[in-house]
Amino acid sequence: MAATLDPHDRSSWYFGQMSRQDATDLLMSEREGGVFLVRDSTSIQGDYVLCVREDNKVSHYIINKIQKDDQVQYRIGDQKFPDLASLLAFYKCHYLDTTPLVRPAPKRIEKVTAKYDFEGRDAEDLPFKRGEVLTIISKDEEQWWTARNSVGNTGSIPVPYVQKYEETPSVAPGAPSGASPAAKDAAAKPKVNLQRQLPADARVNKARVPNAYDKTALKLEVGDIIKVTKMNINGQWEGELNGKHGHFPFTHVDFVQDLQEGDAR
Structure with missing residues (x-):
């Protein structure tokens, strides 16, 4: 089974953003020890976590990314490696706690x-x-x-x-x-056209009371008309409402022009 682990095939073992619980659930569904995955650290940006099924538990080993000048190293415990592939190749032949790395966890189609x-x-x-x-x-x-x-x-x-x-x-x-x-x-929901001419009026379709600590968020009431001034790709748009400029979720508004065209049809 060890031959199925290719340390250089990043797509097979790197799972990107994944919570600790999701990684644990996935690996606990595997019967074999040594099944693993690498995910992004949720606490330190740029670091990784090596998650491994060992005996009847899942171990989570932090991998620190260390950058000094132009040189990058990856540290796990007291071991340092030039890249993640070298790290995995090492633990393919050496034990972590109770097992070496055997194979990547299967990726479920999402x-x-x-x-x-x-x-x-x-x-x-x-x-x-x-x-x-x-x-x-x-x-x-x-x-x-x-x-x-x-x-x-x-x-x-x-x-x-x-x-x-x-x-x-x-x-x-x-x-x-x-x-x-x-x-x-x-x-x-009407389609979202990112190339729309701005500013443009939009009607609020869902009320929203923003977090009290977020001073830049707009309070929305159904029926309010917002002048949309910027459509950010992350879904937080910007606009003006009742004399205040701020941001709001794009899912809470419909462009007035789209609504009128829909009524005309």
């Missing part, structure tokens, strides 16, 4: 459904249409993941524009009453 249209801005973006099903390849950042579409094209997608794929197929606009709530939500 799919998402597009809630809105995304036309993309850069060459590395993956454009998609509302209701399209995408396969997640990696969760590179909090707001940006890498995904693949049905024809094999890959690229970056904005996380706020997608939701977890439900086994019940999503339905196109005009979803029948038997459609899932997620599909109905996707069907009811």
